[in-house]
Amino acid sequence: xxQLVESGGGLVRPGRSLRLSCAGSGFDMKNYAIHWVRQAPGxxxxxxxxxxxxxxxxxxxxxxxxxxxxSRDNSRNFVYLQMSRLGPDDTALYYCARDAxxxxxxxxxxxxxxxxxxxxx
Amino acid sequence: xxxxxxxxxxxxxxxxxVTISCTGSGSNIGANYDVAWYQHLPGAAPKLIIHGNINRxxxxxxRFSGSRSGASASLAITDLQADDEADYYCQSxxxxxxxxxxxxxxxxx
Numbered sequence: 275x276x277q278l279v280e281s282g283g284g285l286v287r288p289g290r291s292l293r294l295s296c297a298g299s300g301f302d303m304k305n306y307a308i309h310w311v312r313q314a315p316g317x318x319x320x321x322x323x324x325x326x327x328x329x330x331x332x333x334x335x336x337x338x339x340x341x342x343x344x345s346r347d348n349s350r351n352f353v354y355l356q357m358s359r360l361g362p363d364d365t366a367l368y369y370c371a372r373d374a375x376x377x378x379x380x381x382x383x384x385x386x387x388x389x390x391x392x393x394x395x
Numbered sequence: 396x397x398x399x400x401x402x403x404x405x406x407x408x409x410x411x412x413v414t415i416s417c418t419g420s421g422s423n424i425g426a427n428y429d430v431a432w433y434q435h436l437p438g439a440a441p442k443l444i445i446h447g448n449i450n451r452x453x454x455x456x457x458r459f460s461g462s463r464s465g466a467s468a469s470l471a472i473t474d475l476q477a478d479d480e481a482d483y484y485c486q487s488x489x490x491x492x493x494x495x496x497x498x499x500x501x502x503x504x
Contacts (some may be wrong), residue, residue, distance in 0.1 A: 309495065311441075318397060319433075319441065319484050321495035335494055369440060380488040380495055381431035383452070385440035 276300040276384045278370050283389030286360055294355040294389050296370030304328070304348035307373035309382060310355050312366035322368070325353060327377055337363075360393045367391075398423065399485050399498035406504040407475045415501045417468045417485030423496055425466030428488040432461055432470045435482040435500070444483075445470060472503070479503060 282294040296308065310322040323344040324333045332344050343356040353370060368389050371382035400418040407413040417430060424430055432445035443452055445461035448468060458473045468487075472479055485498040 318482075318500040319435070319486075319497045321486075321497060324495065333493060336492070371441075374443070374446065379429075379446075381429070381443065381446050381486060382433075382441075383443050383446075385442075387440055 278372060278384055278386035280368060280370050280386045280389035283391045285392045285394060287395050288361055288393055290360055291358040292360060292391060294368055296353040296386060298351045303351040305376055307378045308353040309371045309373060310344065310368060311371055312368045314366040323355060362393050365391060365393045397499035398489055398496035399487060401485060401498035401501045404502045404504065409475055409477065411475050412471060412473045413475060413503065415470045415483055417498050419466045419487060421466060422491040423487045423489040424468055426490050430463055430468040431486045433484045435484060
């Protein structure tokens with residue numbers, strides 16, 4: 275069955291960096307775009323970033339543009355989210371989610387369980 | 396501030412029908428970008444319940460239905476059950492922002 279598993283979350287001080295990983299299994303990850311979506315405590319869902327199936331295109335929410343970078347390694351079925359210059363507003367549960375289409379349809383048919391990132395001194 | 400506007404909460408009794416609205420603009424829903432809906436239970440991953448405005452994944456009961464008109468969309472849930480208590484989010488794509496956009500979420504009690 276299709277599975278997405280996030281890892282790499284944790285407590286980080288403001289201004290520091292952190293890298294999240296998303297491992298895909300049960301499907302051919304190289305055929306699908308992957309998104310990152312986050313949910314801050316007590317808030318709604320917020321789209322963060324997207325990478326096309328072949329890694330050729332990346333898009334970001336304005337709130338993270340210039341600080342976050344999404345990449346992928348299709349040989350290992352991983353997608354990464356490199357987060358830098360983190361601030362308290364980046365505290366959230368970060369989900370990776372599979373785009374439902376090929377090449378892309380901009381909605382998500384499978385989600386991981388999330389990785390918690392807490393930015394605090 | 397979410398790009399798509401949803402009511403913060405709706406409520407209904409078992410067996411009743413509720414409708415959740417999602418209002419966008421001419422750069423997202425009104426630009427003919429499709430709407431998806433997700434059910435989000437506490438401690439669980441969001442679950443896709445409607446895509447392409449009206450389509451249900453095969454494992455979603457037909458008590459859930461979606462519609463779209465102009466720059467707005469709606470999710471209807473009939474024959475409400477206790478298990479339906481959750482947060483519901485609409486989602487689309489915004490041409491001006493060049494980004495995926497969500498509604499602020501609606502808590503169904």
